[in-house]
Amino acid sequence: MIEAVGLTKRYGAKTAVYNLSFQVRPGTVTGFLGPNGSGKSTTMRMILGLDSPTSGHATIAGRPYRQLPNAPRQVGALLDAKAVHGGRSARQHLLSLAQLSGIPARRVDEVLGVVGLQDVAGRRSNGFSLGMGQRLGIAAALLGDPQVLLFDEPVNGLDPEGILWVRNLMKQLASEGRTVFVSSHLMSEMALTAEHLIVIGRGQLLANMSVKEFISANSADFARVRTPDTEPEQREKLTAALGEAGGQITPEPDGALRVTGLPLPRISDLAHAAEVRLWELSPHQASLEEAYMRMTQGAVDYRSTADARAGLQEAPAGYAPQGPVPQGYAGGPGHPAGQPGVPGQVPAGVPGQGQPNPYAQQAPGAVPGPGHPPPAPAQGHPYGAPESYGAPHPYGHQPAAPMPPATPVAPPAAPADQPTPHHEDAR
Ligand SMILES: Nc1ncnc2c1ncn2[C@@H]1O[C@H](COP(=O)(O)OP(=O)(O)OP(=O)(O)O)[C@@H](O)[C@H]1O
Numbered sequence: 100m101i102e103a104v105g106l107t108k109r110y111g112a113k114t115a116v117y118n119l120s121f122q123v124r125p126g127t128v129t130g131f132l133g134p135n136g137s138g139k140s141t142t143m144r145m146i147l148g149l150d151s152p153t154s155g156h157a158t159i160a161g162r163p164y165r166q167l168p169n170a171p172r173q174v175g176a177l178l179d180a181k182a183v184h185g186g187r188s189a190r191q192h193l194l195s196l197a198q199l200s201g202i203p204a205r206r207v208d209e210v211l212g213v214v215g216l217q218d219v220a221g222r223r224s225n226g227f228s229l230g231m232g233q234r235l236g237i238a239a240a241l242l243g244d245p246q247v248l249l250f251d252e253p254v255n256g257l258d259p260e261g262i263l264w265v266r267n268l269m270k271q272l273a274s275e276g277r278t279v280f281v282s283s284h285l286m287s288e289m290a291l292t293a294e295h296l297i298v299i300g301r302g303q304l305l306a307n308m309s310v311k312e313f314i315s316a317n318s319a320d321f322a323r324v325r326t327p328d329t330e331p332e333q334r335e336k337l338t339a340a341l342g343e344a345g346g347q348i349t350p351e352p353d354g355a356l357r358v359t360g361l362p363l364p365r366i367s368d369l370a371h372a373a374e375v376r377l378w379e380l381s382p383h384q385a386s387l388e389e390a391y392m393r394m395t396q397g398a399v400d401y402r403s404t405a406d407a408r409a410g411l412q413e414a415p416a417g418y419a420p421q422g423p424v425p426q427g428y429a430g431g432p433g434h435p436a437g438q439p440g441v442p443g444q445v446p447a448g449v450p451g452q453g454q455p456n457p458y459a460q461q462a463p464g465a466v467p468g469p470g471h472p473p474p475a476p477a478q479g480h481p482y483g484a485p486e487s488y489g490a491p492h493p494y495g496h497q498p499a500a501p502m503p504p505a506t507p508v509a510p511p512a513a514p515a516d517q518p519t520p521h522h523e524d525a526r
Pocket residue numbers: 110113114115133134135136137138139140141142284400517518519522
């Protein structure tokens with residue numbers, strides 16, 4: 100198990116991570132979600148002993164990484180796929196890691212097969228695509244057959260087939276009882292990969308809950324209602340009537356109203372009774388990605404000026420209707436609201452930051468919204484059979500050999516407190 104307790108990291112005036120507490124349990128994939136710059140990599144680096152916390156601590160199996168008796172044997176990580184000596188071949192790179200940790204050379208070929216790089220193993224890694232580099236990084240993480248695995252944006256640069264393969268690999272590793280902690284900024288991907296979610300924004304915990312809970316808490320049905328644009332008093336009349344009847348009303352950027360808590364026929368009847376004409380009355384379901392974006396929208400560092408026009412700049416006025424904070428949200432039970440925030444960093448309108456949760460109108464057991472299909476069935480290969488580069492994958496046609504017993508893996512190379520190499524890869 101991985102545990103963070105009050106984890107805080109400041110770089111000068113910049114607070115990258117603030118008071119983060121969570122646990123990552125074995126046997127499930129835990130997704131670590133947050134917008135760019137929200138502190139995911141910094142948190143992972145602190146867990147791996149590559150950065151020292153300003154305060155708080157992180158442990159793996161009850162001890163800080165650097166105090167684990169055989170840390171390299173227990174923990175594997177993919178932090179930066181580009182942290183490879185480009186002049187070396189994939190095999191040489193893995194061999195040098197294996198030799199450092201006393202891992203038998205045959206294990207190198209096993210992991211090369213697992214990630215589908217066996218046919219390019221002799222090629223220099225500086226000729227690798229981003230996706231091939233990710234696979235090589237994953238191979239390095241698996242080298243020691245560790246019980247605890249951390250992956251920072253592992254699907255970055257992978258094509259759809261590669262993404263599916265990573266998804267199945269993560270699930271397979273977790274089903275073997277390992278602790279699997281995977282960061283991403285894509286909710287849609289994590290909803291298909293992870294069973295548990297830890298969501299952060301500007302270094303602070305926003306949600307800590309199962310994917311099931313997140314889906315049921317965020318896949319709210321709602322109605323869109325529009326009155327004649329030319330008669331604003333009709334809109335006001337309707338807002339009052341719906342509000343009195345117990346509906347939650349949120350103005351949409353285009354002038355429509357988003358209504359939760361009332362079925363469509365009731366909205367129609369109330370509009371009729373109030374003598375309000377409707378131009379639109381339509382059913383909708385909030386997508387998970389939308390819920391995630393709304394949850395983190397006050398906690399995004401980098402934003403296009405076009406976002407304002409797209410309605411992503413600010414929560415619309417009045418968008419935070421009534422309702423309890425669902426369990427597991429930061430600020431909900433187990434995450435008391437009103438904890439001191441980072442000065443100037445408390446995300447506006449974020450559930451659990453002392454504000455009511457805007458997603459309280461739930462259909463329990465709701466399924467992911469459009470764009471979130473159910474997970475694809477696993478492929479024949481135990482790790483989803485990646486296509487190898489240049490030849491059919493041998494594991495695609497035969498049962499894979501079992502992983503060898505735990506063997507050490509080289510510790511992450513960067514010394515503590517070095518500036519984080521900030522990835523400039525396309526995301
Ligand atoms: N060594 C450093 N010195 C100064 N600031 C840093 C350093 N490392 C990270 N930061 C800052 O801390 C914040 C969190 O960065 P971090 O890389 O942990 O976020 P992230 O969620 O992993 O982002 P991304 O998804 O873009 O990789 C950012 O504002 C970043 O610029």
